[in-house]
Amino acid sequence: MTKNKLHALIWCVVTGLAASVQSCVPVNPERDTLTAAVAISLDGSERTLAGNLASLGMLEAGQGLRIDARGDNARRVLLLREDDEREGVGIMVDGALANQPFDTVIGSAGRHFVFVDYDGNTGLFAQTATVSASLVDELPSRSVEQVVRVVFENNFLTDPGLFDPVDGVDADRAFLESIESVVRDEIVSSLRTIFADTPIRIISENEGTDEPLSILTYSPQRVIADQNDVNDAALPPADPSRPECQVRVIFGEVLPTGTEIDPGNRIPDDQAVVYVGSFQGRGASCLSSAVTSVRSIVLTLSQTGAHEIGHLVGLYHVEQIDLMNRSATLAFQRELDFARGQIQIDRLENGEIRSEIFPAIVQDPAVYFESIFSAE
């Protein structure tokens, strides 16, 4: 594949009822179908893969499978099942980190595929891995649910939190302090609503559980992104007329920094953080939509938290307007869903980080949760 083809199509997002927020991401046109997948047999023999996709053929519900994908640049492995809705498209049904075998149980019958996700700075010609797959008798146990405890650090709204360091006055700080308890309760309530019909159970700081739990922390910090943090290089600068507002900050991340995603939710006690201070406005020229009302504060912080929880259980970014869209500005606007979307992967190219859509790889949280969690 040539780089020209990589840039053959640009993809834009638009949302909102009036003013539009957009991002531009190139689509990889040669990866828009599963037909390019290399077939591998289920006898444990290794097959070299140049590219991302291997076909496992038809598998039946209840079959146990061990998959081992290794490569210097391989970082994650996804199991896909051919989509019922569209030919040539695979739905993510499980995953794991690369370079270690993992076991999975086939949830529904169908043609299955392995997708190898390479490290972002891997050139296309270095995207090679050895993949093996075999049937196993002993089925791995899967948990019924994932518990997530939501923790708020002291003064998460004011230190600096959402306090405007330019125009903020004591009365503003006092107001933010006064609503801290309401905002805390509303965020927990909102997260419970977002995950109500999923195997993800949200608990507050005061609630106990015997199960392993992930932790989502709301930190008051404002965190500036460094040069190598993933950014959408296709995006134009924010607003050339207001250079003072073009500060790239980080809204949230899975910890430790660089973890990104827990594919297949293999780590039941991982952690993520939302940096509340990164949402603050700074003076009259750098107002933030996030802080215009309690409504927008709760909407923004809860939806950003839901996005990070999505990563904790293995969800990727999708390009569709969704809770798993990377653009945090979407979280300001309306209540978003966890819905079907085509995954977006960031990679470094000539020193620039570019996001790429894989049209053949679909993430549907409902299908994924049903597959990676046990029903009873």
Next chain:
Amino acid sequence: MTTRRCRLICLLCLLACVASGCVEIVPGVGDSAIETSFAFTNFSMAQYAQLSIRRTGDDAFVTTPLLPPGATHRERFLDALGVGCPGQIDLRVALFERINDEVPIGLDDGEAVGEVPSAGGEFLNLPACGSVVVETLTIVNWDAPVGEGVVKIGQGTPLERVLRQLPDFDNRDGVWTFEGVDDALGDVMPEPRASAAQINGRVITADGTGLSDVGVLLRTRFRVRLNDEDPSNDPDAGFSAPIALTATDANGAFSFDRPAGGYRVEVFSDALLFRPAIIDVESPIDELVIIAEPLP
């Protein structure tokens, strides 16, 4: 080796791709592999609207519910048309007048409309994913005199630039306009009204105590034209007269049942100060919290 970090990066005030020139526009008719959606919005002040849509070349149109002012219908192309992102589309927009137009919409039981359109237009072979892929193709019915239709498509996206090159969109606002009812829509009837989606809220003090008997009213969003900075013909866009009115209950809670869309919620009381008293929202809304404190 560069460390990659998956962090949610601030993309404050993103500008449209149009402005950046980062989009390659290649006219075409082919479908795209990307799965996208369309959103039909009715920003008329008084007329009801419905959209019929099909992939160019297909036989049957799919029609949205009848949208009252302010409402939006969002749907994936895959669900509506069986294709992820159609290369070209055909559209029909039909507008219907209210029968009981002296009553605020929210108090009008049944919200009856005329049996035939007051205006209706058809547009065939509209460029879509074959030219530019936008995640949500917005089709917005603007406010217009009865008997006329003004429809803005793809506002703020690269598609808008493509459409402005077509004769039908070669006007100040880059809109598709029609008068009367196109023959193709001669037998169009109003669809069932869009189902309600709640706007739930609470008015509380900072310590979480609910405040009862606070007045709450609802307005719908409208648009007449793009902002033209000409004050002699304002407003270009705004919110309607109140369409519904309620008061908070003993727990400070209130609720409106209106189809999903763009609304303004306002709270009022002689004894309270609100932070803020006016909130513009896109519904449905699970919980809209408004903080109040006694007037000094």
